[in-house]
Amino acid sequence: MCAQATRLSDRQLKAVKPKDKDYVLSDGDGLQLRVRVNGSTLWNFNYRQPITxxxxxxxxxxxxxxxxxxxxxxxxxxxxxxxxGIDPKEQRSELEQTKRQATEHTFENVASAWFELKKDSVTQAYAEDIWRSLTLHVFPSLGTTPISQINAPRVIELLRPLETKGSLETVKRLTQRLNEIMTYGVNSGMIFANPLSGIRAVFKKPKKQNMAALRPEELPELMVAIANASIKRTTRCLIEWQLHTMTRPAEAATTSWADIDLDKKTWTIPAERMKKRRAHVIPLTEHTLALLETIKPYSGHREYVFPADRDPRTHCNSQTANMALKRMGFEGRLVSQGMRSMASTILNEQGWDSELIEVALAHVDKDEVRSAYNRADYIERRRPMMIWWSEHIQQAATGSLSVSAIQGRRVSVRATHLPDAVA
Structure with a gap:
């Protein structure tokens, strides 16, 4: 007969003392108590793995x-x-992984981890747009859902109302961002495959539309409208700043005083704030410098030239100028990005070097080596063109309507008495 293992007792366990090395007490059926040198005691189940x-x-x-x-x-x-035939240790690990996914690997948590990497490869304004779209359209429904439970039918159901409403561009951007997040989950070992890889194909494609921009002869109408609009000084200055500098909405909205060099009369936009991820230097004209003088009493003590209304410590929204143009009656005719297109059309019509115009618009030169070599030279070569463009805007504003109107390097009287209306 096989000898029966001696069972442990509570009295025996209470009397356990550490020794000069670890030792094991057996209770039979694979149950053991390991007593460590430091006095800690741990229950172990010792068994043979079913397969190996x-x-x-x-x-x-x-x-x-x-x-x-x-x-x-x-x-x-x-x-x-x-x-x-079930390995109890493996089964326990699987259950713990499932619980961890339900609490740690929620869609919002995974999206946050993905976003920490993503935001370093895009402009600040674009990063803010990404997070805003997820917060508005995705997190309320899927934020607390484990990423392992995200599937195509759920996401399609979530995005269908946006498609029905006609927000096809929003659907397109969200499907792209959702795919990137799920692929991040795959690469991080949280899920085995991306179930949303082909989801974009089930939605209508947005129709490509030309950027709404005014014709060159309509520039005076724009300047009169800006001068008479019931908008804040900062908003009016922002619109004219973007027009004069030919920058993108986000680049203009995030203008920082630290990036302005008044001695060299230049504005350097850091690479991280540029769409093409390359620093962009803009020659400043007398009109743009006058515009800075106008706004300085309101934001000169702050980081950003055009501070946000609700939180002046940050910059205004990249859509501020766009929304103001809509309220001024230009909806469907002009968007703030379209001011760049109008500037390009006018400068090309006037015979300015197309290469200089492309550089002024911060379009990446196909020959990166040549572009880097001539960048400093281009700044001074562009300066006469930028001066002409500012003068052309001023003429369209009939001399005194523009915030940047110059009177002996001072701003016009009209500009200092703009209404403090809501932006």
């Missing part, structure tokens, strides 16, 4: 937090799974 037959220790808990009776109960449960 290798000996494995499965930790059950520490004594006395886990009593002898509780340890025996856990051992019986583990032996029952072994009898079914």
């Amino acid at each position: 037959k290798n000996r494995i220790n499965m930790g059950l808990g520490t004594y006395p937090e886990l009593s002898l009776a509780q340890a025996r109960k856990k051992t019986v449960e583990a032996r029952e799974r072994l009898a079914q």
Whole structure:
């Protein structure tokens, strides 16, 4: 007959003392108590793996937090799974992974981790747009959902109302961003595959539309409208600043005083704020410098030239100028980005060097080496063109309507008495 293993008792366990090396006390059926040199005691279930037959220790808990009776109960449960050919340690790991996904690997948490990497490769304004779109359209429905439970039918159901409403560009951007987040989840080992890889194909494609821009002869109408609009000084200055400098909405909105060099009469936009991720230097004209003088009393003590209304410590929204143009009656005729197109058309019609115009618009030169070599030269070569453009805007504004009107390097009287209306 086989000898029966001696069972442990509570009295025996209470008398356990550490020795000069770890040792094990057995309770039978694979249940062991490991006593460490430091005095800690740990319950182990020692068993043979069902397939490999290798000996494995499965930790059950520490004594006395886990009593002898509780340890025996856990051992019986583990032996029952072994009898079914199930590795109890592997099963426990899978269950813990599932629980972890439900709490740690929620869609919003994974999106946050992805965004921390993404925001360093795009402009600040674009990064803000990404997070805003997810917060508005995705997180309310899927934010707390484990990423492993995100699937195509759920996302299609989420985005269909946007498609029905006609927000096809929003749907397009969201499907792209959702795919990037899910691919990040795959590459991070959270999920095995991206279930949204082909989801964009089930939605209508947005129709490509030309950028709304005024004809060259309509520039005077724009300047009169800006002068008479009931908008804040900062908004009016922002619109004219963007017009004079031919910058993108986000680049203009995030203008920082630290990037303005009054001595050299230049504005350097850092690479991280540029669409093409390359620093862009803009020669400043007398009109743009006068415009800065106009806004300086309101923001000269702050970081950004055009501070936000609600939080002056940050910059205004990249859509501020666009919304103002809509309220001024230009909806469907002009968007703030379209001012760049209008400037390009006028400068090309006037015979300015097309290469200088492209550089002024911060379009990447196909010959990067030549572009880098001639960048400093281009700044001074562009200066006469920028001066002409500012003068052309001023003429369209009939001399005194523009914020940047110059009177002996001072701003016009009219500009200093603009209404403090809501932007």
